Amino acid sequence: MSYPPSIQKLIDLFSKFPTVGPRTAARFVFYLMGLSKEEVDELLKGIIVLKKNVKLCSFCFNPFDIARRSLGEGGTEENLCPICSNPTRDKTLLCVIEKESDLISIEKTKKYNGLYFVLGGTVSTLKKEEIKKLRVEQLIERIKNPAKFGIKNAKFQEIILATNQTTEGEATTLYLERILKPLNLKITRLGRGLPVGSELEYADEETLKSALEGRK
Amino acid sequence: MSYPPSIQKLIDLFSKFPTVGPRTAARFVFYLMGLSKEEVDELLKGIIVLKKNVKLCSFCFNPFDIARRSLGEGGTEENLCPICSNPTRDKTLLCVIEKESDLISIEKTKKYNGLYFVLGGTVSTLKKEEIKKLRVEQLIERIKNPAKFGIKNAKFQEIILATNQTTEGEATTLYLERILKPLNLKITRLGRGLPVGSELEYADEETLKSALEGRK
Amino acid sequence: MSYPPSIQKLIDLFSKFPTVGPRTAARFVFYLMGLSKEEVDELLKGIIVLKKNVKLCSFCFNPFDIARRSLGEGGTEENLCPICSNPTRDKTLLCVIEKESDLISIEKTKKYNGLYFVLGGTVSTLKKEEIKKLRVEQLIERIKNPAKFGIKNAKFQEIILATNQTTEGEATTLYLERILKPLNLKITRLGRGLPVGSELEYADEETLKSALEGRK
Amino acid sequence: MSYPPSIQKLIDLFSKFPTVGPRTAARFVFYLMGLSKEEVDELLKGIIVLKKNVKLCSFCFNPFDIARRSLGEGGTEENLCPICSNPTRDKTLLCVIEKESDLISIEKTKKYNGLYFVLGGTVSTLKKEEIKKLRVEQLIERIKNPAKFGIKNAKFQEIILATNQTTEGEATTLYLERILKPLNLKITRLGRGLPVGSELEYADEETLKSALEGRK
Numbered sequence: 001m002s003y004p005p006s007i008q009k010l011i012d013l014f015s016k017f018p019t020v021g022p023r024t025a026a027r028f029v030f031y032l033m034g035l036s037k038e039e040v041d042e043l044l045k046g047i048i049v050l051k052k053n054v055k056l057c058s059f060c061f062n063p064f065d066i067a068r069r070s071l072g073e074g075g076t077e078e079n080l081c082p083i084c085s086n087p088t089r090d091k092t093l094l095c096v097i098e099k100e101s102d103l104i105s106i107e108k109t110k111k112y113n114g115l116y117f118v119l120g121g122t123v124s125t126l127k128k129e130e131i132k133k134l135r136v137e138q139l140i141e142r143i144k145n146p147a148k149f150g151i152k153n154a155k156f157q158e159i160i161l162a163t164n165q166t167t168e169g170e171a172t173t174l175y176l177e178r179i180l181k182p183l184n185l186k187i188t189r190l191g192r193g194l195p196v197g198s199e200l201e202y203a204d205e206e207t208l209k210s211a212l213e214g215r216k
Numbered sequence: 217m218s219y220p221p222s223i224q225k226l227i228d229l230f231s232k233f234p235t236v237g238p239r240t241a242a243r244f245v246f247y248l249m250g251l252s253k254e255e256v257d258e259l260l261k262g263i264i265v266l267k268k269n270v271k272l273c274s275f276c277f278n279p280f281d282i283a284r285r286s287l288g289e290g291g292t293e294e295n296l297c298p299i300c301s302n303p304t305r306d307k308t309l310l311c312v313i314e315k316e317s318d319l320i321s322i323e324k325t326k327k328y329n330g331l332y333f334v335l336g337g338t339v340s341t342l343k344k345e346e347i348k349k350l351r352v353e354q355l356i357e358r359i360k361n362p363a364k365f366g367i368k369n370a371k372f373q374e375i376i377l378a379t380n381q382t383t384e385g386e387a388t389t390l391y392l393e394r395i396l397k398p399l400n401l402k403i404t405r406l407g408r409g410l411p412v413g414s415e416l417e418y419a420d421e422e423t424l425k426s427a428l429e430g431r432k
Numbered sequence: 433m434s435y436p437p438s439i440q441k442l443i444d445l446f447s448k449f450p451t452v453g454p455r456t457a458a459r460f461v462f463y464l465m466g467l468s469k470e471e472v473d474e475l476l477k478g479i480i481v482l483k484k485n486v487k488l489c490s491f492c493f494n495p496f497d498i499a500r501r502s503l504g505e506g507g508t509e510e511n512l513c514p515i516c517s518n519p520t521r522d523k524t525l526l527c528v529i530e531k532e533s534d535l536i537s538i539e540k541t542k543k544y545n546g547l548y549f550v551l552g553g554t555v556s557t558l559k560k561e562e563i564k565k566l567r568v569e570q571l572i573e574r575i576k577n578p579a580k581f582g583i584k585n586a587k588f589q590e591i592i593l594a595t596n597q598t599t600e601g602e603a604t605t606l607y608l609e610r611i612l613k614p615l616n617l618k619i620t621r622l623g624r625g626l627p628v629g630s631e632l633e634y635a636d637e638e639t640l641k642s643a644l645e646g647r648k
Numbered sequence: 649m650s651y652p653p654s655i656q657k658l659i660d661l662f663s664k665f666p667t668v669g670p671r672t673a674a675r676f677v678f679y680l681m682g683l684s685k686e687e688v689d690e691l692l693k694g695i696i697v698l699k700k701n702v703k704l705c706s707f708c709f710n711p712f713d714i715a716r717r718s719l720g721e722g723g724t725e726e727n728l729c730p731i732c733s734n735p736t737r738d739k740t741l742l743c744v745i746e747k748e749s750d751l752i753s754i755e756k757t758k759k760y761n762g763l764y765f766v767l768g769g770t771v772s773t774l775k776k777e778e779i780k781k782l783r784v785e786q787l788i789e790r791i792k793n794p795a796k797f798g799i800k801n802a803k804f805q806e807i808i809l810a811t812n813q814t815t816e817g818e819a820t821t822l823y824l825e826r827i828l829k830p831l832n833l834k835i836t837r838l839g840r841g842l843p844v845g846s847e848l849e850y851a852d853e854e855t856l857k858s859a860l861e862g863r864k
Binding site for chain 3: 650651652653654655657658661665666667671672674675676677678679680681685688690691692694695696697698699701702711712713715730747748749752
């Protein structure tokens with residue numbers, strides 16, 4: 001016994017979504033079956049609009065809405081996202097992040113006013129085929145010649161490598177530090193320490209060391 | 217700072233999916249953005265086909281694939297699912313379940329060969345508006361006159377109320393027992409006891425009582 | 433840096449307690465250090481009294497309080513626990529359990545009025561040295577000749593093997609069934625089924641099979 | 649049905665241990681019942697020795713072993729713990745911690761060579777009766793006049809408030825900062841930031857802010 005093919009097919013497609021297993025995928029399909037025609041059309045349209053209207057910023061690779069851009073919001077550059085085309089952002093700072101949602105996380109702190117670059121992932125090994133998945137060459141090009149990618153009057157003085165504090169994030173940062181060294185820029189990392197809500201007893205030694213050294 | 221509207225719109229739609237919060241919904245959208253045009257089209261088509269090809273069985277309300285039916289699989293009835301139109305199923309037994317996936321769970325045991333009825337939910341209170349959400353009237357009609365809904369030669373002798381063993385499932389079963397009583401049929405419930413893998417120490421008293429009474 | 437030896441020694445001893453790791457053991461020691469002399473003495477006395485006053489029932493191996501016994505509670509036999517010496521218990525039923533707390537769990541259901549036998553564990557393999565840890569010979573002796581162990585007028589007709597529904601519990605029960613077969617008694621197991629609070633969707637196939645077969 | 653009083657009494661006493669509920673306490677008692685006389689005696693002796701040999705350091709309130717002290721380990725002061733009586737520790741730094749195990753955590757980093765003070769807890773409110781539980785007056789006395797409590801040649805220049813980054817730890821630190829302000833010393837806190845192993849996506853805003861500000 002199993003689901004009919006039209007249902008099974010969609011369960012299989014939803015099972016490829018991140019964090020979704022077959023059981024949750026099945027719940028998604030039954031949820032869709034219970035939606036009205038209008039609600040399903042809204043979802044279909046949403047997906048179509050996403051693929052049509054959203055493109056990647058030519059400088060930072062952050063996705064943005066073309067429709068919104070053409071309405072005059074943000075800068076004047078056709079291919080730049082609102083952050084990259086915002087003339088008030090600090091164009092001496094570049095923050096390299098793993099993925100799009102990390103950009104949102106940092107913007108929410110309201111403590112950063114520079115530009116971003118979405119690296120597109122992390123590596124666990126420094127094998128060539130692994131590193132090829134990252135936008136390393138694109139990063140170097142953009143640091144060297146931001147004007148070529150639409151950012152005028154930029155001159156980066158500090159590159160913040162804001163990867164996760166995981167083994168993969170660490171490996172990626174070590175690799176980038178080596179690659180970016182010849183550019184003779186200030187390269188920084190996010191500060192380590194005790195997070196809000198944490199207890200000394202459960203902190204690892206490395207974190208506690210950083211918290212002691214970074215006391216103020 | 218927030219996501220562009222085309223992205224945010226889709227995040228909102230995915231956030232309504234069962235078990236999905238805004239963070240997961242955002243991951244879904246970024247996942248979609250990374251898919252090729254072909255892959256997105258496959259998903260869109262899957263959803264369209266689901267809404268077009270899948271309909272609810274006129275007897276048991278289990279969804280089935282019209283396309284598959286017209287290919288001659290299962291019975292001859294246009295509006296019946298493969299189980300209801302299968303002449304070898306035992307038409308004296310009717311198993312009432314809360315939702316579609318429970319049918320799959322029971323079919324997998326290969327210990328049940330009767331028909332099903334998808335109740336469409338459970339109730340936590342016996343308020344009128346709550347009970348209206350369930351297919352109670354439809355259940356009674358189908359028990360009384362299965363032929364009217366496409367099942368020939370059926371005469372139910374036992375109704376198995378296979379709701380979950382939760383408070384809601386229990387309330388629903390109590391309600392159904394009262395409603396079905398005048399029909400003078402054998403009404404049964406799934407057996408309570410210790411599940412595979414369980415330990416006496418962590419079993420509640422009710423379960424352990426049932427396990428003692430049901431020893432064999 | 434580490435704890436002083438008097439503290440470390442006690443951390444090591446508490447770390448051997450079931451479920452206790454070194455971090456919890458350290459918390460125990462600091463808790464003890466914070467207790468008054470009277471409170472510590474109460475704990476020391478409690479442990480000494482336990483070892484002095486509590487002994488194992490000569491029939492069922494359940495621990496009981498000698499002091500309480502000599503005060504006339506329960507039966508007249510010096511070496512029997514209150515259950516075994518209670519004349520109103522049903523002496524045709526014997527329930528074999530893995531450990532002492534399982535006896536409490538079953539008593540709490542108030543659905544069992546027979547005698548018990550504490551097996552002392554379970555086996556994961558049927559290797560000789562594993563099985564030696566269980567009180568198998570003692571079980572057989574007590575079934576054959578309960579009077580020899582202080583239970584008068586007993587004649588067991590049913591042996592309930594109330595092990596956990598885990599792999600180990602299952603292996604132990606299979607072994608006991610084989611061993612007890614020549615005694616020609618009714619051998620039963622606790623009933624399998626859906627526990628209170630459970631949902632069909634998360635039940636394993638075996639449990640659901642039993643729930644279907646045990647419907648009533 | 650319940651446990652015999654000698655067992656129940658000890659279950660009650662163990663249930664007062666930190667993190668221990670009645671079920672775990674019962675397991676402890678059955679564990680003790682299974683120990684040999686020698687093993688139980690070892691535990692009893694361990695507890696007695698703890699209460700006899702371990703005392704609190706007159707300066708920092710950290711527990712230490714008197715026996716070990718008299719053997720000549722550490723300093724010469726009768727009432728000082730090995731850290732406080734160690735002539736090589738930096739006597740310009742004082743680290744205030746909530747509880748004994750935090751001292752161990754910091755010592756393990758090998759990044760701190762000053763003295764400690766065990767505050768004895770945290771407060772959630774600044775009510776008088778709450779604050780009385782902390783060793784606030786003792787802290788001030790010891791900062792003002794370390795020699796009076798056995799520490800010669802000490803002159804503190806920095807007080808590190810190393811409480812947990814929890815709401816309670818924060819409230820306690822705010823209170824101590826206010827209380828210690830008149831002493832005109834440098835008062836510091838542990839550095840906030842991303843802990844090892846963490847991801848930006850799951851970091852709270854405060855932590856991410858600190859990580860950005862503390863980048864290096």
